[in-house]
Amino acid sequence: MNLAETLASPSWIVIQLLEQCNLRCRMCYEWGETGAYRELHNLAMLDLPVAQRVVAEVLPSKPVFEFFGGEPLLYPGIWDLIQVIRSGCCDLSFPTNGTLLAEYADRLVETGPTQLWVSLDGPRDVNDSQRGSGVFEDVINGLDRLHRARSARNSDFPRLGVTCVVTPANFANIEELFVNCIDVSMLASVSIELQSYATADQVQQYARELRADFDIAATPCAQAYVRDPVEFAAIDFAGLARQMRSVRSLCDSRGVRFYSQPRTLETANIQNYFTANWERMTDRRSRCGVPWISAEISARGDVTTCHTFYDLPIGNVYEQGLLEIWRGAKLKRLQSRLRGKLFPICTACCRYYID
Ligand code: SF4
Ligand code: SF4
Numbered sequence: 001m002n003l004a005e006t007l008a009s010p011s012w013i014v015i016q017l018l019e020q021c022n023l024r025c026r027m028c029y030e031w032g033e034t035g036a037y038r039e040l041h042n043l044a045m046l047d048l049p050v051a052q053r054v055v056a057e058v059l060p061s062k063p064v065f066e067f068f069g070g071e072p073l074l075y076p077g078i079w080d081l082i083q084v085i086r087s088g089c090c091d092l093s094f095p096t097n098g099t100l101l102a103e104y105a106d107r108l109v110e111t112g113p114t115q116l117w118v119s120l121d122g123p124r125d126v127n128d129s130q131r132g133s134g135v136f137e138d139v140i141n142g143l144d145r146l147h148r149a150r151s152a153r154n155s156d157f158p159r160l161g162v163t164c165v166v167t168p169a170n171f172a173n174i175e176e177l178f179v180n181c182i183d184v185s186m187l188a189s190v191s192i193e194l195q196s197y198a199t200a201d202q203v204q205q206y207a208r209e210l211r212a213d214f215d216i217a218a219t220p221c222a223q224a225y226v227r228d229p230v231e232f233a234a235i236d237f238a239g240l241a242r243q244m245r246s247v248r249s250l251c252d253s254r255g256v257r258f259y260s261q262p263r264t265l266e267t268a269n270i271q272n273y274f275t276a277n278w279e280r281m282t283d284r285r286s287r288c289g290v291p292w293i294s295a296e297i298s299a300r301g302d303v304t305t306c307h308t309f310y311d312l313p314i315g316n317v318y319e320q321g322l323l324e325i326w327r328g329a330k331l332k333r334l335q336s337r338l339r340g341k342l343f344p345i346c347t348a349c350c351r352y353y354i355d
Contacts, residue, residue, distance in 0.1 A: 009061040010295035010326055014307065015054065016068040017075035018045040019299050023097050025121075025131045027167045027195050029224040030070065036224035043070075044299040047318075048077035054297060054322050055081060059088040067094035068307075070299070073104055082111040095119065095163065099135060101142025105149040112157035115188065118143060120162050122170040123181050130169050140182070147186050161189035161257075171235045175243035178250060190251050192244055193261040193350055197227035199276050202344040209344075210312060213337060221310035225348045232274035238267040262353040283353040290351055291338050295326055305334065308349040 020043050021031050030037045037043070055065070065085050072078060072094045085092045093115035101108070101118065108116070121127045124136040143160065150156070162182060166174060174192060178184055198206075203222045210216040244265045251258035262269055262283040272280045291305035298304070302313035303325050314334060315325030325331070346352050 007292060008327060009058055009063070009323060010293055011061070011063045012066075012290075012294040013054075013058055013063045014066045014068055014294065014296040015046065015051060015081075016070075016297065016299045017051070017072050017078065017081075018070045019043045020045065020074055021070040021097070022074065022099060023071070023132050023135065025097075025119075026169070027130065027165060029196065029221075034224050034226065036221050045075065046297070046299045046301065048080065050301065050317055051077065051081055051297075052084065054317055055084055055088075057322050059084070059090065062088070062090055065090055065092040067092070068296075069095075071097055071100070073100040079107060079111055082113050086112055086114075091115075093117065097131070097135070098139035098142050101139070102145040105142070105145040108146060108158055109149045109153050109155050112155065114157060115159040115161055116146075117161045117163045117189075117191065119165070120177060120182070121164055121167070122173040122177050126170045126173045127177075130167065143182070143186065159188035160186060161191060162187055163191040163193065165193050165195055166235075166240065167195045168232055168234055171240050174240065175246050178247045184250060184256050185254050187256050189257040189259065190247065191259040191261075192247060194270065194273055195227075195232075196225060196348045196350065197229075198222065198225040198345050198348040199229065200226050202347070206343050206345045214312060214333075216311060219311040222308070222345050225308075225345065229274060229276045235274055237271040237274065241265050241267045241270050244270075261350045278347045281353075285342065285346070285352050288338065288342055288346065288351065291331075291335055295322060297322070305331070306349060306351070308345050309343075 019037050024031050026032050028035055073096055082092060091114040093113065095117040098118040118139060120139055121130045127136040128134065146160065164174060164177060178190065184190060203219065203226050206222055207219045210219060244260055248258045248260065248265065262273060262281065264282040269282045272278065278284055294305055296304050296307055297317055298310055301316040301318040303315045303317060303322065304310060304313055312334065314330035315328060
């Protein structure tokens with residue numbers, strides 16, 4: 001495929017299947033303390049025929065797919081979509097809170113998505129204070145059940161990853177989680193990410209820019225990222241950096257892929273992140289190529305390029321085909337704006353910290 005053909009169709013498709021979730025994790029920008037969905041009266045779920053049409057449109061160009069939620073395993077049509085995507089020889093991964101893994105272990109192995117990212121935020125008490133009572137045990141049982149289902153079918157899929165979000169509530173327990181509480185040998189990947197957030201000033205600036213450049217009146221999704229860096233003042237940055245490096249070494253020694261956000265695990269880099277000194281971070285971007293390759297479809301059908309830009313749709317798949325939107329004037333306008341400089345809210349995006 002040449003460059004023109006590559007750019008004519010997104011090579012990375014993220015589909016938010018639904019907004020609903022069965023948990024209320026405290027730090028979640030959808031359902032947590034400041035979450036954007038808490039006040040919604042009608043939760044959206046992407047119509048299965050619309051999702052199937054979107055997948056069929058792009059499948060010939062073999063993009064990488066990701067699902068998103070809410071909790072993707074609550075979406076009734078997920079099995080049809082997994083089957084079509086995997087039959088089309090495309091990779092598919094998605095995050096899950098892990099509470100439904102035991103129930104769906106056999107079906108997951110049967111349909112074989114490439115990778116699941118299961119969320120755990122610490123040892124039992126720490127995890128459950130952030131994610132809800134009993135969640136840790138459900139997840140551990142689910143991981144074990146899925147591992148056994150894979151072995152019984154002699155299947156490699158879905159590969160398993162554990163993802164952990166560092167917050168003021170769990171920063172002291174990251175190493176303990178991976179050393180004492182889970183068997184990392186059964187995992188393909190581990191990811192540790194610092195809690196996403198933006199300052200009130202950044203979101204106000206972003207809102208002003210969207211109003212002036214794109215005639216967008218409100219930015220409720222961006223607003224949900226707002227946190228005062230004072231909330232992170234108690235974090236032991238040096239201790240956290242040391243723990244994350246220790247988990248990285250453990251993963252390296254077991255052949256498990258390790259990802260972190262940010263990538264550079266030095267004390268100053270982590271301190272600069274949690275004190276909103278992004279311009280001093282080692283890992284930072286002034287440019288980003290993601291809006292040239294990625295389309296994200298929300299459960300309401302809105303299309304954007306990035307997870308952080310849900311307030312900035314370039315079209316809606318209930319009204320137009322995805323490729324028509326992708327080749328349209330609104331995407332060109334957004335790309336043109338981003339060619340100059342990124343939006344202030346980009347520092348709340350995990351891809352901002354990846355080369
Ligand atoms: S499981 Fe995920 S979507 Fe649901 S509340 Fe927790 S972080 Fe948010
Ligand atoms: S850094 Fe900005 S442009 Fe790049 S993926 Fe993230 S939100 Fe999109």
